[in-house]
Amino acid sequence: MVLCALRQQVLRCSSHCRTWARLPQRQRSGCVYSSIHGFNQDEIKEKLQAFHGGSIDLLKQDSGIAVLTINNPSRMNAFSGSMMVDLEERVSQLENWPEGKGLIVQGAAETFCSGSDLNAVRAISNQQDGMKMCMFMQNSLTRLLRLPLISVALVEGRALGGGAELTTACDFRLMAAGSVIQFVHKHMGLVPGWGGAARLVHLVGSQNALKLLGGAVKVDPELGVNIGLVDGVLEGHQNAEGAAPLLQQAENWLSRYTKGPAPVIQAVKKVVLSGRELPLSEALRTEKDIFGTVWGAPANLEALASKSKHK
Ligand SMILES: CC[C@H](C(=O)O)C(=O)SCCNC(=O)CCNC(=O)[C@H](O)C(C)(C)COP(=O)(O)OP(=O)(O)OC[C@H]1O[C@@H](n2cnc3c(N)ncnc32)[C@H](O)[C@@H]1OP(=O)(O)O
Numbered sequence: 001m002v003l004c005a006l007r008q009q010v011l012r013c014s015s016h017c018r019t020w021a022r023l024p025q026r027q028r029s030g031c032v033y034s035s036i037h038g039f040n041q042d043e044i045k046e047k048l049q050a051f052h053g054g055s056i057d058l059l060k061q062d063s064g065i066a067v068l069t070i071n072n073p074s075r076m077n078a079f080s081g082s083m084m085v086d087l088e089e090r091v092s093q094l095e096n097w098p099e100g101k102g103l104i105v106q107g108a109a110e111t112f113c114s115g116s117d118l119n120a121v122r123a124i125s126n127q128q129d130g131m132k133m134c135m136f137m138q139n140s141l142t143r144l145l146r147l148p149l150i151s152v153a154l155v156e157g158r159a160l161g162g163g164a165e166l167t168t169a170c171d172f173r174l175m176a177a178g179s180v181i182q183f184v185h186k187h188m189g190l191v192p193g194w195g196g197a198a199r200l201v202h203l204v205g206s207q208n209a210l211k212l213l214g215g216a217v218k219v220d221p222e223l224g225v226n227i228g229l230v231d232g233v234l235e236g237h238q239n240a241e242g243a244a245p246l247l248q249q250a251e252n253w254l255s256r257y258t259k260g261p262a263p264v265i266q267a268v269k270k271v272v273l274s275g276r277e278l279p280l281s282e283a284l285r286t287e288k289d290i291f292g293t294v295w296g297a298p299a300n301l302e303a304l305a306s307k308s309k310h311k
Pocket residue numbers: 074075076078114115116117118119121158160161162163165184185188190191192193194
């Protein structure tokens with residue numbers, strides 16, 4: 001049932017968006033948890049809203065690349081409860097963006113994200129609330145990774161705890177010189193709960209994941225690239241002389257993968273997503289269906305008419 005739901009999620013295309021948007025959230029199928037798992041989204045949302053501060057800002061650009069900013073600089077961009085709710089809402093907006101092709105996730109004020117806001121964590125440190133928050137964030141980050149957009153985390157400064165987990169919910173990671181990704185969970189007497197461990201194993205393999213989590217290792221850009229966690233290193237600081245601003249560098253990096261019409265780029269992401277998440281037979285069937293959405297579509301017909309050569 002879960003695989004079937006994921007297949008539906010991968011398949012949905014722009015023409016289905018309006019119908020899709022009318023469905024209740026839990027039926028949109030990008031989620032891991034719904035009421036059948038005893039998860040009540042409205043209840044946890046109400047609880048989280050009480051811990052306010054900061055925001056998650058979304059800028060959708062005409063280029064088809066959106067920028068999502070984790071914005072709580074006075075707490076090193078830690079996630080307050082209301083920011084967790086904000087994130088879920090921004091992901092919904094991105095799920096319903098037919099023109100979208102790419103997404104950059106960054107932190108405000110020259111640092112990425114220091115994880116959960118420890119003030120909120122202390123207030124909901126009982127087991128039940130912790131599990132609800134964990135399910136809520138797993139749902140949001142799973143939906144973020146499953147967006148039909150090619151996404152990249154732009155890491156400047158520190159990505160700690162939940163911030164490190166957030167980087168794994170993007171397709172790619174770029175690190176600025178001097179930045180650090182650190183799964184500090186062990187030092188907090190915890191393990192990742194936002195899906196970061198499962199995604200990390202997929203990204204770097206179980207041996208490396210065990211080292212990073214077991215040692216709460218500080219991953220600098222060089223180590224990140226060596227173990228396959230990081231896809232590129234950006235020059236200097238936002239304001240360093242001679243270097244383009246980091247966001248611009250990240251947009252340039254991403255644009256080589258997002259050039260072209262949105263339906264084609266979205267289809268590229270969807271075939272890779274199905275290959276990444278579904279068993280082979282299911283992935284092949286899904287690929288066939290996604291192929292059907294681009295075959296004979298305007299971009300394909302234009303390319304055929306122009307007799308393009310690939311020299
Ligand atoms: C572990 C699992 C869990 C999850 O996955 O859900 C988490 O993510 S728990 C959070 C894990 N993160 C931390 O424990 C970060 C703790 N903070 C630090 O290590 C440092 O503050 C650091 C390295 C982020 C920045 O150090 P620096 O010396 O540059 O600055 P300050 O320490 O003075 O920080 C400025 C200001 O920010 C507040 N701050 C930073 N992180 C958090 C946070 N996660 N929650 C709440 N507040 C945070 C810090 O307390 C300072 O505030 P101030 O009022 O000035 O004391």
